[in-house]
Amino acid sequence: METFDEVWHAIADENVDALPSDVDWNAIGEEFRPRAAEVRSNAELRILLESMLARLGRSHYGIIPGDLAEADDAAAPPPDNQHDDRAHVGDVHQHADGSTHRDDEPTGGSGDLGVWFRRVERSIRTVNPRPDGPAAAAGIQAGWELVAINGHRVHVPIDDLEPIERSLLFSPPKPGDAMRRYHAEHAAASRPLCDPGETQLLTLRDSEGVERQIPITAVSAGGEIVEFGNLPPLEARVETRLITPDEFAVAGLGDVQPPKRIGLIAFNIWMLPTGSAIDDAVDRYRDADAIILDLRGNPGGVGGLAMGIGGHFLSDPDSLGRMTNRGGAIDFRVNPRRVTTDGRRVEPYAGPLVILIDPLTASTSEIFAAGLQELGRATVIGQTSAGAALPSIARRLPNGDVLQMAVADFMTPKGNRIEGRGVTPDVEVTLTAELLRREPDPTLAAALRSILAGYAPASRRSTTPPPQSASGG
Numbered sequence: 001m002e003t004f005d006e007v008w009h010a011i012a013d014e015n016v017d018a019l020p021s022d023v024d025w026n027a028i029g030e031e032f033r034p035r036a037a038e039v040r041s042n043a044e045l046r047i048l049l050e051s052m053l054a055r056l057g058r059s060h061y062g063i064i065p066g067d068l069a070e071a072d073d074a075a076a077p078p079p080d081n082q083h084d085d086r087a088h089v090g091d092v093h094q095h096a097d098g099s100t101h102r103d104d105e106p107t108g109g110s111g112d113l114g115v116w117f118r119r120v121e122r123s124i125r126t127v128n129p130r131p132d133g134p135a136a137a138a139g140i141q142a143g144w145e146l147v148a149i150n151g152h153r154v155h156v157p158i159d160d161l162e163p164i165e166r167s168l169l170f171s172p173p174k175p176g177d178a179m180r181r182y183h184a185e186h187a188a189a190s191r192p193l194c195d196p197g198e199t200q201l202l203t204l205r206d207s208e209g210v211e212r213q214i215p216i217t218a219v220s221a222g223g224e225i226v227e228f229g230n231l232p233p234l235e236a237r238v239e240t241r242l243i244t245p246d247e248f249a250v251a252g253l254g255d256v257q258p259p260k261r262i263g264l265i266a267f268n269i270w271m272l273p274t275g276s277a278i279d280d281a282v283d284r285y286r287d288a289d290a291i292i293l294d295l296r297g298n299p300g301g302v303g304g305l306a307m308g309i310g311g312h313f314l315s316d317p318d319s320l321g322r323m324t325n326r327g328g329a330i331d332f333r334v335n336p337r338r339v340t341t342d343g344r345r346v347e348p349y350a351g352p353l354v355i356l357i358d359p360l361t362a363s364t365s366e367i368f369a370a371g372l373q374e375l376g377r378a379t380v381i382g383q384t385s386a387g388a389a390l391p392s393i394a395r396r397l398p399n400g401d402v403l404q405m406a407v408a409d410f411m412t413p414k415g416n417r418i419e420g421r422g423v424t425p426d427v428e429v430t431l432t433a434e435l436l437r438r439e440p441d442p443t444l445a446a447a448l449r450s451i452l453a454g455y456a457p458a459s460r461r462s463t464t465p466p467p468q469s470a471s472g473g
Contacts (some may be wrong), residue, residue, distance in 0.1 A: 002398040004036035007049055007063075010395060010403055011056075028055050042066070042399050058406065058420075064183055066400030110235045111196045111218025116297070117146055118358070119188045120431045124156055126204070127431065128441035138216050140204065143436030146191060147211060148203035154191055157184035178387035178420045185359040185386075189297065196220040207437050224273040238277035239266040240284065243292075243448065251445035253452055261287070262451060264444075266294035270301030270364045275308060276341070282312045282349060283340050290352040290451045296382060296443070300363020303332070310368065311337035313377055315348050318413070320371025323390075325408035332367060352454065353378040354447045357423055362386035367410065370423045374413045379450060380425045382443045387422035 008029045032052045039045045046063050053061045114133015115126050124146040129135040146154055194200050199217040206212055223235030243262040248254055263285030267274045285291055303323075310320060311334050320332035336348045355369045355378045366389045372378035390406040397403055410419060427450055429443045439445045 001036060003045060003401070004033060004049065006395070006397055007052070007403055008033070010405060011053075011061075014393075014405070023056060028052060042401065045399060046401060061406065062178075062404050063397075064394070064402040064404055066402070110221065111194045111198055112221040113192060113194075113216055113218055115140060117189050117191055118431060119156065119185055120436070121433055122156060122158070123433075124154060124188045124191060125431075125433060125436060127436060128444070134216050134219055138214050140202075140214060140216070141207065142440035143207055143433050145205040145433075146202065147205050149192055150201050151203075157187040178422065181359060182362065182386040182388050189360060192216075194218045207433075223268070226269070226271045226273060234269055234271075236271045236273045237268045238274050238281070239294075240264065240277070240281040242288075247441075247444065248448060250439055251448040253448055256452060260289040260452070261285075262290045262292060262448070263288040264292045264294060266296075268298055270298070270303070270305045272302070272305075274301075275305045278309055279312070279341050283346075286346065286349055288351065290354065291349060292354045292356060292444070292447055292451075293378075294356045294444075295361045295365040295369060296356050296358040297360045298362070298365040299360065300365055303330070303364045303367065306364050306368040306371070307332055307334050308337070310334040310372065311348065313349055313353055313372065314375070315350065318375055320367055320375075321410055321412045323367075323408050323410045325391075332371065334371075352451050354451060355380045356443050356447060357382040357385045357425060358443070359383055359386055359422075361423070362388040363390075366418050366423050370412045370416075370418050373423065373426065374416070379427065380423060381427040381447045381450060382425050382429055383431070384424055384428075385418070385422040387418060387420045390419050 008025075012025055012029070029052075032048060035048055036045065039048055042065075046065065049063050053063070112133065113135050114137075115129040115135035117124050118127050120127075120143075126135065126140055126142055126144045126146070129140050129142055148154060192200055192202060196218050199215055201213055201215050203211055203213050221235050221237050223237035226234055226236045241264055243260075243264060245254070245259070248256065248260075263281065265278060265281045265285075267278060282291070306320060310332075314334050315336055317333065317335050320334060322332065323330045338346060338348070340346055353372070355372065357365070357369055357380060361369065361382075362385065366385045366387075369378070369380050369385065370389075373380045389410050390408050392404055392406045395403045395405070406419065409417070411417060427446055429446045431442060435442050
């Protein structure tokens with residue numbers, strides 16, 4: 001009953017002004033509270049609360065199960081206004097400098113293993129081992145299944161409800177689905193959390209089904225430490241390079257002539273240091289045949305940067321969308337960038353633009369991708385994004401679950417909501433173990449094929465890239 005009352009009062013006390021006009025929250029509370037007195041488990045209570053929140057008809061209102069929330073907490077230190085009172089059994093880890101720490105000691109977790117971990121076919125698998133990273137040096141290949149870390153079997157986070165639970169809820173889509181999926185994806189991606197210089201023993205099942213025990217030492221990603229809100233310090237990183245001949249070959253494009261210059265710009269968060277680095281990268285690739293912006297795993301950041309970066313790719317003023325809250329509205333207005341950082345006059349980049357997304361692409365990254373997609377300026381490739389575009393608060397409940405509650409609303413240029421739905425790619429790439437055996441980074445390979453399929457010589461380029469109809473890897 002404590003948990004029920006806290007959820008009801010959170011909406012009534014902090015968000016009632018933002019509720020739809022046809023919602024009588026008092027009446028809803030009177031209807032559901034007697035049912036709360038009859039539940040006999042957290043699972044039953046979760047069903048009840050999700051059903052009550054579904055009456056709002058809004059996304060980003062949902063209950064995150066306690067086990068998913070704890071798994072996500074384990075992937076990053078708690079914000080500085082919270083504390084983590086969970087008990088741990090401490091395993092000792094050896095650092096390169098000879099020092100040690102136990103699992104119950106906090107770690108920044110900013111080390112880079114040179115490989116991504118993603119949920120694939122109800123398992124956690126390796127994606128895109130970078131040729132120059134620790135994973136590739138240790139012989140790890142794409143598509144291998146993560147089985148254990150330091151001898152402890154990994155738990156694959158599952159975001160779906162059991163069929164019997166789902167059958168008791170109102171018709172989908174259900175408000176909590178997107179956030180539950182995001183937390184599960186984040187927990188899986190962050191499983192081998194470690195600091196630079198820390199060595200962990202990974203047990204991986206290779207493509208032949210053989211389990212291998214591989215020690216791997218994290219390195220520094222080389223980013224700039226930044227702070228944002230009450231999040232822990234983060235390393236802001238930007239990677240800029242040209243697509244290599246090997247990457248063209250893996251995508252089946254090794255015989256394309258003449259060779260194409262395609263610039264890749266990847267960054268992990270929208271913060272001021274990344275903004276200036278992206279400006280420099282766009283200047284460097286102004287004569288490229290295409291540009292790929294990689295927003296996979298990017299959770300967002302400073303929303304205003306989306307407008308500045310968008311100006312590199314739009315030749316006329318336009319809007320990426322509009323966010324409203326109780327205090328007013330923000331129009332994500334984009335003006336063309338016609339002057340470089342060093343003062344030279346230029347025109348916005350008009351060549352083909354591709355944006356890569358995945359289930360960990362969230363917030364500002366979703367606003368940016370959806371806006372340029374609807375304006376016809378970018379082709380979006382990958383997997384549906386997180387559907388977590390809105391600022392929100394997360395409150396730990398007495399029963400251990402977490403209430404997620406939005407504090408604003410956002411509409412795309414065409415009046416669509418991406419909250420709770422995510423950005424749908426123009427070209428969807430479904431990651432499978434079999435596909436990863438053929439292509440270490442299927443999403444990038446699909447982007448290259450998409451660009452080459454619609455390639456036009458520089459003299460005939462239009463601002464809007466050609467429509468894409470390809471699907472799959």
